[in-house]
Amino acid sequence: MxxxxxxxxxxxxxxxxxxxxxxxxxxxxxxxxxxxxxxxxxxxxxxxxxxxxxxxxxxxxxxxxxxxxxxxxxxxxxxxxxxxxxxxxxxxxxxLLIDPSDLVNPVEHLEFFALRPSSSSSFDWWVRGRNGSLKGQTTIAVLKLNGMEYRETRRDYFDTSIKPAVIALDRALKEGHQARIDEAVDRARALLAPRLPYVAFSYDALNFLISSSRLLAAGVAGWPQLVDVGR
Ligand SMILES: [Zn+2]
Known part of the structure; x- marks a missing residue:
């Protein structure tokens, strides 16, 4: 079982x-x-x-x-x-607790956002109810998803997996080299595969650091719609 x-x-x-x-x-x-x-x-x-x-x-x-x-x-x-x-x-x-096995996608209730503490050069990643979702807010409070341990785990994942993909994509976009842009977009999008950890977090971090409009301006598709993330 x-x-x-x-x-x-x-x-x-x-x-x-x-x-x-x-x-x-x-x-x-x-x-x-x-x-x-x-x-x-x-x-x-x-x-x-x-x-x-x-x-x-x-x-x-x-x-x-x-x-x-x-x-x-x-x-x-x-x-x-x-x-x-x-x-x-x-x-x-x-x-009021998100049922992860439900047809409801947790990503629609949880939103990750970055704060940059004055004493540190790296982001501190917090989570809140998306669009004021009461289900999201309650789930965060019950599970204490903004606790130190969860935030440090998020920071580690950001530093080792998300940040390198963002840096590569940002560089490719600045260079305007189409093949490199395509490659870097694929790499970043791969972070949203359901089998990977922290898909909801990766989605918000990618959107925050590189906007869909910036991708569209470079001739590639924007990030997936919210309802398609983690499916
Ligand atoms: Zn857990």
């Missing part, structure tokens, strides 16, 4: 998109099986024990997200009625 989930999620944590070996990972229940904290929308605390082995309810999460972040949190929006035993999800529940 666990190995199947691991493969289905491209060996990535369902929440923070980091890649880690299967043996370090936990099967995560989107709807907690023991007890559930449903605030702010609902005060009932019964767990979803009948969904403990429901494939639709299982996700693969890294220890940081599963243990120190989510635990038994399952926030619902105001107006929700908690799902009762033996019924199928979602019923009248309006979850």
């Amino acid at each position: 666990s190995a199947d989930l691991w493969r289905a999620q491209y060996y990535k944590c369902c929440y923070c998109e980091r890649k880690i070996p299967e043996k370090f990972n936990d099967v995560e229940h989107y709807r907690p099986k023991g007890s559930a904290k449903r605030a702010p929308g609902c005060n009932q605390t019964h767990g979803y024990w009948w969904m403990a082995f429901d494939w639709q309810n299982l996700l693969f999460a890294c220890p940081a997200c599963n243990r120190s972040g989510k635990n038994d949190a399952f926030p619902l929006a105001a107006g929700s009625v908690s799902l009762q035993a033996e019924f199928s999800a979602p019923g009248a529940e309006l979850p």
Whole structure:
């Protein structure tokens, strides 16, 4: 079971998109099986024990997200009625936590943005709800996705994978050499392949540092539309 989930999620944590070996990972229940904290929308605390082995309810999460972040949190929006035993999800529940297995693309709810601390020459990458997404904001708060450890992991990935691709593309665009531009665009776009970690982050970092209009001016297609990222 666990190995199947691991493969289905491209060996990535369902929440923070980091890649880690299967043996370090936990099967995560989107709807907690023991007890559930449903605030702010609902005060009932019964767990979803009948969904403990429901494939639709299982996700693969890294220890940081599963243990120190989510635990038994399952926030619902105001107006929700908690799902009762033996019924199928979602019923009248309006979850505020992004369901990574859902048809909803997490990229549409999470937006990464850069701050440059005065004491450092490199960016500090934070995340917020995209277009004010309450689902995004709640997921960030529950999992503490702006914690130091997550931000340092993002910074490392930026420095080793995104930055070199951006520098190569920026240089090719300045030179105006078409073959080099095409090659550099392909390299940067490869960062958005679903099998790679931090696809949502890469998307925002690429857009921030090299705009689609700059690509279009150079005669190449802009970055993909939001809805197509990570698919
Ligand atoms: Zn994680």
